[in-house]
Amino acid sequence: MKVTTGPSGESYDDAAGYYTPGEPIVDTKAPAGPIAERWQTRQFEARLVNPANRRKLDVIIVGTGLAGASAAATMGEAGYNVKSFCYQDSPRRAHSIAAQGGINAAKNYKEDGDSVHRLFYDTVKGGDYRSRESNVHRLAEVSASIIDQCVAQGVPFAREYGGLLDNRSFGGVQVSRTFYARGQTGQQLLIGAYQALERQISAGTVSMYSRHEMLELIVADGKARGIIARDMVTGEVETHLADVVVLASGGYGNVFYLSTNAMGSNVTAAWRAHRKGAYMANPCYTQIHPTCIPVSGSHQSKLTLMSESLRNDGRIWVPKNQADCDKDPRDIPEEDRDYYLERIYPSFGNLVPRDIASRAAKNVCDEGRGVGPEVDGVRRGVYLDFADATQRLGKDAVASKYGNLFDMYARITGEDPYSVPMRIYPAVHYVMGGLWVDYDLQSTIPGLFVTGEANFSDHGANRLGASALMQGLADGYFVLPHTIRDYLADGPFEPIAEDHPAVVEARESVQSRIDHFLSVNGTRSVDSYHRELGNIMWEYCGMERSEDGLKKAIDLIRTLKDDFYRNVKVLGAAETMNQSLEKAGRVADFIELGELMCIDALNRRESCGGHFRAESQTEDGEALRHDDEYAYVAAWEWAGADAAPVLHKEDLVYTAIEMKQRSYK
Amino acid sequence: MNLTLKIWRQPDAASTGAIHTYQLADVSPDMSFLEMLDVLNEQLNEQGEEPVAFEHDCREGICGSCGLMINGEAHGPEVTTTCQLHMRSFSDGDTITIEPWRSDAFPVIKDLVVDRSAFDRIIQQGGYVSVNTGAAPEAHSVPVPKDDADRAFNVATCIGCGACVAACPNGSASLFMGAKITHLGLLPQGQPERDTRVVNMVAQHDAEGFGGCTNIGACTASCPKEIPLDVISQLNKDLRTAIRHGH
Ligand SMILES: Cc1cc2nc3c(=O)[nH]c(=O)nc-3n(C[C@H](O)[C@H](O)[C@H](O)COP(=O)(O)OP(=O)(O)OC[C@H]3O[C@@H](n4cnc5c(N)ncnc54)[C@H](O)[C@@H]3O)c2cc1C
Ligand code: SF4
Ligand code: FES
Numbered sequence: 061m062k063v064t065t066g067p068s069g070e071s072y073d074d075a076a077g078y079y080t081p082g083e084p085i086v087d088t089k090a091p092a093g094p095i096a097e098r099w100q101t102r103q104f105e106a107r108l109v110n111p112a113n114r115r116k117l118d119v120i121i122v123g124t125g126l127a128g129a130s131a132a133a134t135m136g137e138a139g140y141n142v143k144s145f146c147y148q149d150s151p152r153r154a155h156s157i158a159a160q161g162g163i164n165a166a167k168n169y170k171e172d173g174d175s176v177h178r179l180f181y182d183t184v185k186g187g188d189y190r191s192r193e194s195n196v197h198r199l200a201e202v203s204a205s206i207i208d209q210c211v212a213q214g215v216p217f218a219r220e221y222g223g224l225l226d227n228r229s230f231g232g233v234q235v236s237r238t239f240y241a242r243g244q245t246g247q248q249l250l251i252g253a254y255q256a257l258e259r260q261i262s263a264g265t266v267s268m269y270s271r272h273e274m275l276e277l278i279v280a281d282g283k284a285r286g287i288i289a290r291d292m293v294t295g296e297v298e299t300h301l302a303d304v305v306v307l308a309s310g311g312y313g314n315v316f317y318l319s320t321n322a323m324g325s326n327v328t329a330a331w332r333a334h335r336k337g338a339y340m341a342n343p344c345y346t347q348i349h350p351t352c353i354p355v356s357g358s359h360q361s362k363l364t365l366m367s368e369s370l371r372n373d374g375r376i377w378v379p380k381n382q383a384d385c386d387k388d389p390r391d392i393p394e395e396d397r398d399y400y401l402e403r404i405y406p407s408f409g410n411l412v413p414r415d416i417a418s419r420a421a422k423n424v425c426d427e428g429r430g431v432g433p434e435v436d437g438v439r440r441g442v443y444l445d446f447a448d449a450t451q452r453l454g455k456d457a458v459a460s461k462y463g464n465l466f467d468m469y470a471r472i473t474g475e476d477p478y479s480v481p482m483r484i485y486p487a488v489h490y491v492m493g494g495l496w497v498d499y500d501l502q503s504t505i506p507g508l509f510v511t512g513e514a515n516f517s518d519h520g521a522n523r524l525g526a527s528a529l530m531q532g533l534a535d536g537y538f539v540l541p542h543t544i545r546d547y548l549a550d551g552p553f554e555p556i557a558e559d560h561p562a563v564v565e566a567r568e569s570v571q572s573r574i575d576h577f578l579s580v581n582g583t584r585s586v587d588s589y590h591r592e593l594g595n596i597m598w599e600y601c602g603m604e605r606s607e608d609g610l611k612k613a614i615d616l617i618r619t620l621k622d623d624f625y626r627n628v629k630v631l632g633a634a635e636t637m638n639q640s641l642e643k644a645g646r647v648a649d650f651i652e653l654g655e656l657m658c659i660d661a662l663n664r665r666e667s668c669g670g671h672f673r674a675e676s677q678t679e680d681g682e683a684l685r686h687d688d689e690y691a692y693v694a695a696w697e698w699a700g701a702d703a704a705p706v707l708h709k710e711d712l713v714y715t716a717i718e719m720k721q722r723s724y725k
Numbered sequence: 726m727n728l729t730l731k732i733w734r735q736p737d738a739a740s741t742g743a744i745h746t747y748q749l750a751d752v753s754p755d756m757s758f759l760e761m762l763d764v765l766n767e768q769l770n771e772q773g774e775e776p777v778a779f780e781h782d783c784r785e786g787i788c789g790s791c792g793l794m795i796n797g798e799a800h801g802p803e804v805t806t807t808c809q810l811h812m813r814s815f816s817d818g819d820t821i822t823i824e825p826w827r828s829d830a831f832p833v834i835k836d837l838v839v840d841r842s843a844f845d846r847i848i849q850q851g852g853y854v855s856v857n858t859g860a861a862p863e864a865h866s867v868p869v870p871k872d873d874a875d876r877a878f879n880v881a882t883c884i885g886c887g888a889c890v891a892a893c894p895n896g897s898a899s900l901f902m903g904a905k906i907t908h909l910g911l912l913p914q915g916q917p918e919r920d921t922r923v924v925n926m927v928a929q930h931d932a933e934g935f936g937g938c939t940n941i942g943a944c945t946a947s948c949p950k951e952i953p954l955d956v957i958s959q960l961n962k963d964l965r966t967a968i969r970h971g972h
Binding site for chain 1: 736737751754756757758759763764767770771773774775776778780781782783784785786787788789790805809811813834835838840841842844845848849850852853854855856857858859860861862863864865867868869870871874875877878881882884885908911912914915970
C-alpha cells in the first residue's frame with residue numbers, strides 16, 4: 061500500500077509547503093565490509109594523537125550525565141585538556157542519575173543464547189528498523205566492556221549468592237541480559253562515572269564548570285571552536301574556546317512540559333548548535349513510557365516513572381465493563397478483568413515493547429475503561445497488579461525486588477500498592493531524535509561531536525529498555541575517545557581571539573536574548589507558556605498523530621511563539637541567579653523545536669516505533685511501516701527564523717539484517 | 726488548604742537575608758512540596774515580586790538537588806527528600822517556615838539555594854577507585870559476596886543532598902563521607918586505596934569547615950536514604966587503621 065498516493069492516485073506530500081527538499085546526506089565514516097569488522101577497522105584507521113600533543117588540545121564537553129562524564133573522565137585520563145560543563149551544582153546530579161531499570165550487555169552470563177549479534181538484532185528490530193546498523197552493532201560489541209569498567213569502579217550491581225553478577229530480562233526482550241543495581245541503576249552508574257570524573261578534576265586534567273549553562277556555540281571558519289556559557293550564579297556571560305566541542309546535553313522530552321525527565325533537561329545546547337548548522341535528525345521520535353504514575357491534577361509539574369522491570373511480575377488489566385471502572389479493583393472478579401496485553405499479544409504478554417504497551421493503554425482508556433480519578437473527564441490509568449506475584453513469590457520476595465518502587469508509589473499517590481493494585485499510564489520519557497551524527501559521532505559541523513541522548517543514531521524509532529544507559533556509556537568510554545582522535549590529529553587549530561567575529565556574534569546573540577527577556581515585562585509567566593506548548597505537543601504530536609492535528613499544532617505553536625516574545629514576564633536581573641530567565645531561554649528553544657517536531661511528524665506518513673500516524677495502520681489497528689518510502693533518517697537543516705527548514709534524507713541501508721515487519725503477537 | 730509561608734529571602738551571598746511572610750490558598754494535598762512552591766512563585770510573578778529561588782531537578786528523590794529546612798527539620802517532617810514530601814503531611818491553616826540548609830560550609834547563594842561544592846571536593850580526595858577506562862578486568866574475575874554487594878549498594882545510595890550536615894548541630898559531614906568510605910571499603914576493588922582514601926577525605930572535610938562528629942545521630946534521623954549511623958563507626962575505624970599503617 062502506497063500511502064503517499066492520494067485518493068485519486070496523484071502523488072501526495074503531507075508536509076508540502078512546510079519544508080524545502082535538500083540534497084541527500086550520507087554517513088561517510090562508517091567503513092564498508094562485514095559488519096562485525098567495521099568498528100575495528102575504524103579504530104585502526106582513526107589517526108593517533110601523540111601523548112605529548114594531547115595536553116595542547118582543549119576539549120569542551122557540555123553535560124555530565126553518563127555520556128558526558130564518562131567521556132570527560134576518559135579524555136582526561138588520556139591527557140587532553142578537558143573543560144566540563146553542567147547546569148546543576150554538581151556533575152553527580154545529571155538526569156542520568158534517575159534511570160531505574162538497568163543496562164544491557166551481551167555477556168551471555170545466563171547461557172540463554174545471548175550474543176553480540178543477538179543484542180544487535182534485538183536493538184535494530186526494537187527500533188523498528190530506523191536506526192543505523194553499523195552504529196548499533198558497535199554498541200552491542202562494546203557493551204560487555206561497559207560492565208567490566210563499571211564493576212572495576214565499584215558499581216554495586218546486583219549479585220547472586222555465588223558472588224557473580226545477576227541479570228534480569230527487560231521490556232521486549234526474551235534473554236536475561238540486563239545488569240542492574242536494584243531500581244537505581246542510573247544512579248550507581250552515574251556515581252561511578254562521576255567519581256572517575258572527580259578523580260581527573262583532582263589530577264588537573266579536567267576543569268569543572270558546574271552551574272554553567274551553554275547558551276551558544278561558536279563556529280569559526282567552519283569549525284566548532286567553543287561555547288558561550290552563562291555563569292548561573294553571577295550571571296556573567298563567559299567565552300570558552302577549544303579545539304573541539306562535544307555535546308552530551310541529554311534529551312529534550314521536556315518540550316512536552318509533563319515528562320519523566322528532570323525539570324532542567326532542555327534542548328538549548330543542541331538547538332543552538334542546530335541554528336549554527338548542525339542538522340537535527342528525526343526530531344519527532346518520542347518514546348512514551350507505559351509505566352508512569354498517572355496525572356493527579358493541574359498542579360502537576362512532572363511525571364514519575366515506575367521502572368518497567370515491574371512488568372516482569374506485575375499483570376496489567378482494566379475492567380471488562382465500563383461500569384466497574386470506579387469500583388475497588390479488589391472487588392472486581394477475575395472473569396470481569398481484561399488482561400489486555402496477555403490477550404492481544406500472547407507470546408510477549410505484559411513484556412511487549414514500550415510503544416505497543418503505551419498505545420494499548422491509551423486505547424483501553426479512550427474506550428472508557430480507564431481507572432483512577434477523572435481528569436478532564438477521562439480516567440487515564442490501568443492497573444498493574446502484583447496480587448498473583450505476591451501469591452507465587454511471597455510478599456517478602458516482591459518487596460525485596462521492587463520495594464523502593466512500591467514505597468515511591470505510596471509516597472506519591474498516598475495508596476499502598478501491596479494491598480491495592482498500582483495505577484499506571486504512559487508518559488513522555490525519552491527522545492530518539494537528536495542532532496545528526498556520522499559514525500564518528502560528529503555532527504554536520506566539523507569539530508562538533510554529539511553523544512548520548514543528544515544524538516540520534518542508535519535507537520531508531522523506538523528505544524528498547526536498558527539501552528540508553530548502554531549507549532551513553534558506550535559513547536563516552538569507548539567510542540568518542542577513539543573517533544575524536546582522528547579529528548584532533550589535525551589540531552591544535554589556529555587559536556582564535558575573543559574578538560573574532562564569530563565569537564563576538566555568539567556573545568551578542570546571547571546578550572541580546574537575555575536583554576530581550578528582561579525587558580518585555582509582559583503579563584504571562586514562562587511556565588504558563590511551557591505548559592501551553594506541552595499541551596499542544598501532547599495533544600497533536602504525542603502518542604498518535606494525524607495530518608490535520610499536526611497542521612493545527614504548527615499554527616498554534618507559531619501563534620504561541622509570537623505571543624511569547626511579546627508578552628512574557630521575566631522579573632529580576634541578569635547579573636545574579638535568575639531562574640525565570642534560565643527557563644525563558646529554554647522555553648524559547650523548545651517552542652522552535654516543537655514546530656520542527658510537528659513538521660517532521662507530518663512528513664513521515666507511516667507508523668513506526670514511537671511514531672504512530674493515524675493514517676498508517678493495519679486493519680486491526682497496529683502500526684504500519686512503509687520501508688519502501690520512509691527507510692530514511694530525516695535530517696533537518698535550519699534555514700533561518702522565517703524560512704522553511706530543509707529536509708535532507710539519509711537512506712538506511714541494512715546489509716546484516718533483513719527488514720521485517722515487527723510482530724509481537 | 727490555606728497556608729502561611731515564612732520564607733528566607735536573600736538576594737545574594739553578600740546580602741543579609743530575612744524571613745518574608747506569604748499567604749497561599751487552595752493548596753491540594755496531592756501536590757509535592759515543590760509544586761506548592763511553584764504555585765507560590767506563579768503568584769509572586771503575577772504580583773511583580775521576584776519568585777523564590779530554590780533548587781530542584783529530578784523531582785523523584787534521586788538527584789539530591791532539592792533540600793530545605795522545613796519548620797526547622799531538614800527535608801521536613803517525613804523521612805524523604807523535599808521533592809517527595811507531599812502537602813498531605815500538613816494541615817489546613819498551618820504556618821510553614823522554609824529556610825536554606827544551615828551550615829557554614831554551605832554558604833547561601835540566593836534565597837533557598839546553597840553552595841554544596843565542598844562535597845565534590847571531598848570526593849576529589851579519594852572517593853573513587855583508580856581505574857582507567859579500558860583497563861578493567863573481566864567483571865566475573867572478581868566475585869563479590871552477595872551480602873557485601875547488597876550492603877555496599879545500601880550505603881552507595883547517598884544522594885549527596887546535605888541534609889545530614891544541615892541537621893547536625895556540629896555541621897559535620899561524617900555521614901556523607903562515611904557512606905562513601907563504607908561503600909568502597911566493602912568491595913574488593915576499593916581495597917588498594919582504602920587507607921589513603923580515608924585520610925585524605927577526612928583532611929578535606931575538616932579543611933572545608935565541616936564540624937566533628939559527636940555521635941548525636943541527627944544526621945541519620947534526617948537522611949532521606951536512611952544511611953545508617955554505623956558508617957561513621959566504619960569511617961573512624963578505617964581512619965584509625967590507616968594511621969596505624971603509618972598514614
Ligand atoms: C526516570 C527515567 C528512568 C530511566 N531508566 C532507564 C533505564 O533503566 N535504562 C536505560 O537504559 N535508560 C533509562 N532512562 C534513559 C536514560 O536515563 C537517559 O537517556 C540517559 O541517562 C541520558 O544520558 P545523557 O548522558 O545523554 O544525558 P543526561 O544524563 O540527561 O545529562 C545531560 C547533561 O547535560 C547538561 N546540560 C544540558 N544542557 C546544558 C546546557 N545548555 N549547558 C550546560 N549543561 C547542559 C546537564 O547538566 C547534564 O549534566 C531513563 C530515563 C528516565 C527519565
Ligand atoms: S548521607 Fe543522607 S543526608 Fe547525607 S548527603 Fe547522603 S543522602 Fe543526604
Ligand atoms: S529534586 Fe532531585 S532529589 Fe529532589
